[in-house]
Amino acid sequence: MELRFGAKEEALREDVRAFLKTNLPKTADTGGAGMGSRSDEDFQAAREFNRKLSEKGWIAPAWPKEYGGLGASIYEQIVFNEEFGYHGAPDTGTRGFGVGMIGPTLIIHGNEAQKKKYLPKITSGEHIWCQGYSEPGSGSDLASLQTRAYRDGDEYVINGQKIWTSGGHRANQMFTLVRTDPEAPKHRGISFLLIDDIKNVPGLTIRPLVNMANRHHFNEVFFEDVRVPAENLIGEENRGWYVGMTLLDFERSGIGVTAGQRHTLEALTAVLKAADPEKRKKNRLKLADLVVGNNVGKYLGYRIGHMQASGRVPNYEASVVKIYQSELGQRIYNWGLNMLGLAGQLMPEESRAPLGGDLPESYLAAVPSSIYSGTNEIQRNIIATRGLGLPRG
Numbered sequence: 592m593e594l595r596f597g598a599k600e601e602a603l604r605e606d607v608r609a610f611l612k613t614n615l616p617k618t619a620d621t622g623g624a625g626m627g628s629r630s631d632e633d634f635q636a637a638r639e640f641n642r643k644l645s646e647k648g649w650i651a652p653a654w655p656k657e658y659g660g661l662g663a664s665i666y667e668q669i670v671f672n673e674e675f676g677y678h679g680a681p682d683t684g685t686r687g688f689g690v691g692m693i694g695p696t697l698i699i700h701g702n703e704a705q706k707k708k709y710l711p712k713i714t715s716g717e718h719i720w721c722q723g724y725s726e727p728g729s730g731s732d733l734a735s736l737q738t739r740a741y742r743d744g745d746e747y748v749i750n751g752q753k754i755w756t757s758g759g760h761r762a763n764q765m766f767t768l769v770r771t772d773p774e775a776p777k778h779r780g781i782s783f784l785l786i787d788d789i790k791n792v793p794g795l796t797i798r799p800l801v802n803m804a805n806r807h808h809f810n811e812v813f814f815e816d817v818r819v820p821a822e823n824l825i826g827e828e829n830r831g832w833y834v835g836m837t838l839l840d841f842e843r844s845g846i847g848v849t850a851g852q853r854h855t856l857e858a859l860t861a862v863l864k865a866a867d868p869e870k871r872k873k874n875r876l877k878l879a880d881l882v883v884g885n886n887v888g889k890y891l892g893y894r895i896g897h898m899q900a901s902g903r904v905p906n907y908e909a910s911v912v913k914i915y916q917s918e919l920g921q922r923i924y925n926w927g928l929n930m931l932g933l934a935g936q937l938m939p940e941e942s943r944a945p946l947g948g949d950l951p952e953s954y955l956a957a958v959p960s961s962i963y964s965g966t967n968e969i970q971r972n973i974i975a976t977r978g979l980g981l982p983r984g
C-alpha cells in the first residue's frame with residue numbers, strides 16, 4: 592500500500608504555498624482556537640487575508656460552484672487545510688464557524704432561499720459567524736439549554752443567555768439553539784435559529800470574558816426580547832437538536848492542527864540541533880517520541896478525510912482524532928516550553944522571545960483544546976458507546 596497525494600494535489604500544494612508566501616499577513620495572529628486575535632489590527636489583517644482567499648474561490652474550495660466553492664475534492668481540501676495549518680493562516684470566524692460548521696449544515700438542512708442568502712456571504716468573507724450553543728448551566732449536557740424563543744407572528748422572540756461565545760464580539764452573525772417547547776422532552780423542544788447583524792439587533796448584549804492568556808476571546812451573550820424573522824429557522828420548529836448535531840459532525844478532521852504541530856516540532860528540532868550536547872542528550876528521545884505521535888495524528892486525520900471522500904460521515908472516528916490531537920498538542924507545547932528554558936516563557940510582545948513567543952501562546956491555547964468541541968471525557972463516552980458498543984451508563 593502506498594499513501595500519497597496525486598499530481599493534481601501536489602500541484603495545488605505548490606500554488607497554495609506560493610500564495611501564502613506572498614499574502615500571509617505578518618502580524619495577523621489569531622492565536623488558535625481559544626485565544627482570539629491579539630489586536631484589532633490583527634483581526635483586520637485576517638479579514639483582508641480571507642478577502643484575498645475569496646477572490647481565488649479558496650474560502651470554501653470543496654463547496655459546489657453554485658454556492659461559491661470550486662467543487663474541489665476532499666483530498667484537495669486536505670491540501671488547503673494542511674498548508675493553512677502549517678503556515679498559521681489566520682481566520683476570523685468565516686472559515687472555522689462559517690465554512691466548517693454553519694455552511695455545510697445549511698447545505699443539508701437549509702431551504703433554497705436560506706442557501707442563497709447565506710452561503711455567498713460566507714464565501715465572500717463578509718459574514719463572520721459565532722456559535723451560540725453553551726449556556727451557564729448547559730455545556731456537556733447541551734440539550735438542557737434554557738434560552739427561550741416563542742413565535743410571535745412572523746418572528747421569534749428570544750430571551751436568555753449564552754456563554755463562552757468565541758469571537759462573538761467580532762462576529763456579525765450567530766447560529767444558536769433555543770428552546771421553543773418547554774413542555775416537550777428536552778431534545779424535542781429545541782429549534783435552530785440564525786441571528787443576523789448581531790451588533791445591531793435590538794436586545795442583544797455581548798459582554799467580554801477575558802481568558803487566562805489575558806485575551807478577549809470569549810463572551811457572554813444576553814437576549815432580551817430579541818426578534819428574529821421566522822424565516823431564519825433552519826429545519827422544523829422543535830427539531831433543531833438534529834440540525835445542531837449535524838453541525839457538530841462537521842467538526843474538522845484536525846488535519847490543520849497536526850500540520851501546525853509539525854511546524855512547531857520542526858522549529859524545536861532546529862533549536863535542539865544548535866543546543867549544547869547535554870541539552871540534546873536530555874531531550875532527543877522525547878522529541879523523537881513527539882514526532883512519532885505527530886505522524887500518527889496525521890494519518891488519523893487522513894482516515895477522516897478518506898471517510899468523507901468515500902461519502903461516509905465520521906462519527907466516533909472523529910472523537911479519536913479530537914482526543915489524540917488535543918492531548919498530543921498539550922504534550923508538545925509543554926515539552927517545548929520546558930526545553931526552551933526560562934526564555935521560552937517570553938510572550939510575542941517581547942522581541943527576544945525564542946521562536947517569536949509562539950510557544951507560551953500555543954501552550955496556553957492547548958489547555959482548553961480538551962474542553963471545547965465537546966470535552967475529551969464526552970469524546971471517550973462516544974468511543975465507548977458508538978465505537979465499542981458498550982451500553983450507556
Ligand SMILES: Cc1cc2nc3c(=O)[nH]c(=O)nc-3n(C[C@H](O)[C@H](O)[C@H](O)COP(=O)(O)OP(=O)(O)OC[C@H]3O[C@@H](n4cnc5c(N)ncnc54)[C@H](O)[C@@H]3O)c2cc1C
Pocket residue numbers: 624625626721722723724725726727728729730731732754755756757758959960962963964965966967968969972
Ligand atoms: C476555548 C473554548 C471555546 C469555546 N467556544 C464556544 C463557542 O464558541 N460556543 C459555544 O457555544 N460554546 C463554546 N465553548 C464551550 C464548550 O462547548 C463547553 O465548555 C464544553 O461543552 C463543556 O461544557 P462546560 O464548560 O459547561 O463543562 P461541564 O459540561 O459542566 O463539564 C464539567 C466537567 O464534567 C465532565 N463531564 C460532564 N458530563 C460528563 C459525562 N456525561 N461523562 C463524563 N464526564 C462528564 C466534563 O468532561 C468536564 O470535565 C468553548 C469552550 C472553550 C474552552
